[in-house]
Amino acid sequence: MAVDLAHPPHVADLARRTAQFVREVVLPAEERNRSAVPSEALRRELQDAARAAGVFAPHVSAEYGGHGLDMRGRAAVFEEAGYSLLGPLALNIAAPDEGNMHLLEAVATEEQKERYLRPLATGEIRSCFAMTEPAPGAGSDPRALATRAERIDGGWRIQGHKWFITGADGAGFAICMARTSGTPGDAGGATMFLVDADNPGMKIVRHIETLDESLFGGHVEMLFENCEVPDEAVLGAVDQGFQYAQVRLGPARMTHCMRWLGIARHAQDLAVRRAAERELFGSRLGDLGMTQQAIADSEIDIAASRGLILQACWELDQGRSGGQSTAIAKTFCAEAVWRVVDRSLQICGALGVSGDIALSRFLREVRPFRIYDGPSETHRWAIARRTLRRHTTAQAETAAQAQTSAQATAATQADAPAGAPAGAPAQ
Numbered sequence: 099m100a101v102d103l104a105h106p107p108h109v110a111d112l113a114r115r116t117a118q119f120v121r122e123v124v125l126p127a128e129e130r131n132r133s134a135v136p137s138e139a140l141r142r143e144l145q146d147a148a149r150a151a152g153v154f155a156p157h158v159s160a161e162y163g164g165h166g167l168d169m170r171g172r173a174a175v176f177e178e179a180g181y182s183l184l185g186p187l188a189l190n191i192a193a194p195d196e197g198n199m200h201l202l203e204a205v206a207t208e209e210q211k212e213r214y215l216r217p218l219a220t221g222e223i224r225s226c227f228a229m230t231e232p233a234p235g236a237g238s239d240p241r242a243l244a245t246r247a248e249r250i251d252g253g254w255r256i257q258g259h260k261w262f263i264t265g266a267d268g269a270g271f272a273i274c275m276a277r278t279s280g281t282p283g284d285a286g287g288a289t290m291f292l293v294d295a296d297n298p299g300m301k302i303v304r305h306i307e308t309l310d311e312s313l314f315g316g317h318v319e320m321l322f323e324n325c326e327v328p329d330e331a332v333l334g335a336v337d338q339g340f341q342y343a344q345v346r347l348g349p350a351r352m353t354h355c356m357r358w359l360g361i362a363r364h365a366q367d368l369a370v371r372r373a374a375e376r377e378l379f380g381s382r383l384g385d386l387g388m389t390q391q392a393i394a395d396s397e398i399d400i401a402a403s404r405g406l407i408l409q410a411c412w413e414l415d416q417g418r419s420g421g422q423s424t425a426i427a428k429t430f431c432a433e434a435v436w437r438v439v440d441r442s443l444q445i446c447g448a449l450g451v452s453g454d455i456a457l458s459r460f461l462r463e464v465r466p467f468r469i470y471d472g473p474s475e476t477h478r479w480a481i482a483r484r485t486l487r488r489h490t491t492a493q494a495e496t497a498a499q500a501q502t503s504a505q506a507t508a509a510t511q512a513d514a515p516a517g518a519p520a521g522a523p524a525q
């Protein structure tokens with residue numbers, strides 16, 4: 099049976115126009131702001147340009163001013179936007195806002211959507227997602243969640259310590275994950291709260307200096323100290339936070355992969371251009387076998403990443419959890435993107451390490467992706483456990499089938515005429 103992997107015309111058209119917008123508007127802006135962390139003024143300028151080009155907010159539904167793409171459609175468009183570090187910011191599909199919009203569309207009440215989703219979708223405000231805590235709190239293992247919210251009259255009081263919260267400085271609101279029942283180590287008992295930026299109980303401690311720079315607003319350590327919020331601040335139902343986190347995390351893992359795949363392609367383009375032009379040992383660099391191997395391996399990594407992303411997105415579009423396929427795709431892509439950028443830098447020699455082309459910056463930006471959205475080790479552990487569980491379940495089913503057919507045979511034999519051979523069909 100033939101499998102049609104072509105995107106529908108409206109998706110292909112949006113992807114094509116996004117690529118053109120990135121080439122003509124975003125890359126020149128990136129060139130002008132090469133070493134700088136993007137400013138709020140630049141964010142607004144690029145978002146205005148994206149709106150004018152008709153490529154803004156491809157992921158949000160039309161009701162909130164977007165193009166309403168499903169996950170497979172996002173795969174095509176986000177990869178094109180990701181070709182520039184500033185592309186996702188321009189289209190309003192950068193982390194963590196894009197994942198938060200997805201979560202709000204799926205879980206928020208109509209009032210919450212008007213108050214938080216609508217201004218987020220238009221780019222009027224930004225947001226953050228506050229889950230991770232310094233040790234011994236939530237990290238790879240979310241069950242270690244230590245931030246607590248206790249009931250007060252008409253609402254909740256949150257106490258906790260978070261860090262690595264991307265974009266928290268300057269965000270209009272935070273989605274804060276806090277424990278409303280149980281103790282650290284329990285698998286349930288978390289609730290998501292919408293906390294406005296002007297809440298005096300939500301405080302920024304410091305900006306954490308990190309390897310990467312391009313995620314807007316940086317990464318922040320923050321405190322929730324006697325942070326009081328009303329009942330309407332609960333996102334979804336109390337104690338269901340871990341379930342809602344899955345609504346956000348599966349798709350968010352994939353959209354990170356899509357964006358970074360764009361950077362991998364960009365890195366490969368830079369390396370191929372260099373390999374085609376640089377003369378070494380009497381031939382083109384690209385005619386030397388080890389360079390060809392590096393280029394081929396990067397093509398394979400890029401193609402395999404795209405295939406795994408599409409498979410996982412297809413499952414998400416079918417309404418499936420996609421737990422296994424998103425974990426596989428995330429682990430592979432995070433490592434493949436690193437390999438591609440690293441090989442590309444090697445092909446370019448000292449030029450690759452310099453600030454004259456973007457490769458050294460790409461290398462710094464992609465490395466943390468092997469840690470956030472679940473470190474590779476956590477995903478491998480989960481992938482293996484699911485695989486072993488499948489094996490155990492299959493064995494149990496085989497044993498149950500064998501028992502059923504043995505019982506059927508025994509019953510048949512009991513019905514069979516005296517002297518009929520074992521296993522003979524009933525008369």
Ligand SMILES: Cc1cc2nc3c(=O)[nH]c(=O)nc-3n(C[C@H](O)[C@H](O)[C@H](O)COP(=O)(O)OP(=O)(O)OC[C@H]3O[C@@H](n4cnc5c(N)ncnc54)[C@H](O)[C@@H]3O)c2cc1C
Pocket residue numbers: 194226227228229230231236237238239261262263264265308310317466469470471472473474475476479
């Ligand atoms: C750039 C960046 C941005 C981030 N943005 C946000 C954000 O906006 N909001 C937010 O809430 N969090 C954010 N995070 C935090 C991120 O989600 C956590 O770093 C991640 O969940 C890992 O948790 P941890 O750092 O506490 O590492 P730990 O949980 O301490 O894990 C340390 C290491 O243990 C290893 N490990 C993990 N599981 C296993 C296993 N099963 N078997 C063997 N080894 C294992 C891995 O190598 C892992 O790196 C961000 C992190 C980074 C780096």
